[in-house]
Amino acid sequence: VTNLVEAANKANKRIGTALSHGVLSNNETDYIDIVKKEFNYVTPENIGKWGSIQNTSSDVWDYDALDSMIDFVEENDIAFKGHALVWHRQAPSFVNGDVTAEDLTILINAHIDATAARYSGQIYAWDVANEVMGDDANYRDSVFFEKLDKKYIADAFTRAHVADPETKLFYNDYSIDNINAKSDAVFTMVTELINAEVPIHGVGFQMHLDASNAPSTKQMTDNLQRFADLDLDVNISEIDVRLSALPWDQVTKLAIQQQVYHRAVNACMNVDRCDAVTVWGFTDKYSWIDGEFGPDDPLLYTADYQRKPAYFAIADAFMRI
Numbered sequence: 660v661t662n663l664v665e666a667a668n669k670a671n672k673r674i675g676t677a678l679s680h681g682v683l684s685n686n687e688t689d690y691i692d693i694v695k696k697e698f699n700y701v702t703p704e705n706i707g708k709w710g711s712i713q714n715t716s717s718d719v720w721d722y723d724a725l726d727s728m729i730d731f732v733e734e735n736d737i738a739f740k741g742h743a744l745v746w747h748r749q750a751p752s753f754v755n756g757d758v759t760a761e762d763l764t765i766l767i768n769a770h771i772d773a774t775a776a777r778y779s780g781q782i783y784a785w786d787v788a789n790e791v792m793g794d795d796a797n798y799r800d801s802v803f804f805e806k807l808d809k810k811y812i813a814d815a816f817t818r819a820h821v822a823d824p825e826t827k828l829f830y831n832d833y834s835i836d837n838i839n840a841k842s843d844a845v846f847t848m849v850t851e852l853i854n855a856e857v858p859i860h861g862v863g864f865q866m867h868l869d870a871s872n873a874p875s876t877k878q879m880t881d882n883l884q885r886f887a888d889l890d891l892d893v894n895i896s897e898i899d900v901r902l903s904a905l906p907w908d909q910v911t912k913l914a915i916q917q918q919v920y921h922r923a924v925n926a927c928m929n930v931d932r933c934d935a936v937t938v939w940g941f942t943d944k945y946s947w948i949d950g951e952f953g954p955d956d957p958l959l960y961t962a963d964y965q966r967k968p969a970y971f972a973i974a975d976a977f978m979r980i
């Protein structure tokens with residue numbers, strides 16, 4: 660195949676990347692050319708978050724960056740996922756412990772109404788609620804949960820569906836890539852939402868993986884399948900694979916990283932309802948991993964835009980049928 664889109668098309672799935680508005684606006688040709696050639700699905704890495712849209716006051720919305728990214732994807736025939744309507748990180752500073760429950764509800768509703776309605780009909784999916792489950796498998800103790808209990812989650816989906824009835828609405832989280840206590844808790848939450856007839860259409864599994872202890876294909880498949888069996892779409896929404904904890908030389912590390920990407924895409928291939936694989940960036944030049952975990956090479960291209968073994972793992976797994 661000549662590119663990842665062609666490979667993904669054979670599998671009838673989308674191949675996505677997180678896109679940096681900063682890099683895109685710097686007109687870095689190598690970066691832009693790869694996005695156009697290799698991906699048919701995009702998630703904005705930061706500019707779709709609530710704090711990026713309302714960073715000064717609750718009366719002011721700034722959609723310039725998001726509008727320009729949506730223009731870019733429309734020009735290039737790339738599908739778009741909004742990310743994320745309700746998230747405890749990168750929220751505006753006025754969403755904090757001082758706000759009353761009533762005011763918080765008004766703020767959330769105004770944000771969802773304005774933002775989801777603005778792009779109605781233009782985007783494929785929204786991450787409506789992001790990371791609401793804590794690592795201890797209890798609801799995350801955020802300002803939202805503290806003030807509104809878990810009801811804010813159902814309300815956000817319902818509100819988003821009214822504002823944009825055509826777009827698929829997703830729940831998105833990390834460390835739920837295999838069957839474990841946290842994914843069990845998300846499974847229970849999603850089941851409750853479905854039983855309450857809340858409009859939820861899918862779950863995104865982030866898969867920020869560490870090559871030194873990543874799950875097996877079967878572990879990931881079994882987990883994706885149980886969510887698909889709820890009549891939901893599922894996908895890999897933010898994959899990257901850290902290699903620095905591996906004890907070997909770089910060539911060996913890259914080979915093991917390739918195997919982990921292969922396992923994950925294979926799991927998606929095993930599940931009919933898995934509609935996409937999105938990589939959280941694509942070049943090791945720009946990854947959130949370096950800032951959070953220290954230097955690493957978690958993505959598909961080197962910092963100077965050469966394809967890595969991981970790139971070929973994705974192409975190969977998509978083409979297994």
Ligand code: G3I
Nearest residue numbers: 677704705742748749789790833865867897939946947951
């Ligand atoms: O824009 C400011 C800049 O003005 C300032 O000088 C600089 C100094 O720290 O910070 C810049 O903001 C940073 C922002 O990225 C844009 O680059 C924030 O500090 C930094 O925290 C933020 O990190 C993002 C992170 O989400 C925030 O939670 C990462 O880029 C982004 O990759 C990451 O993505 C998340 C997904 O949305 C949800 N799932 C997990 C994933 C990884 O954490």
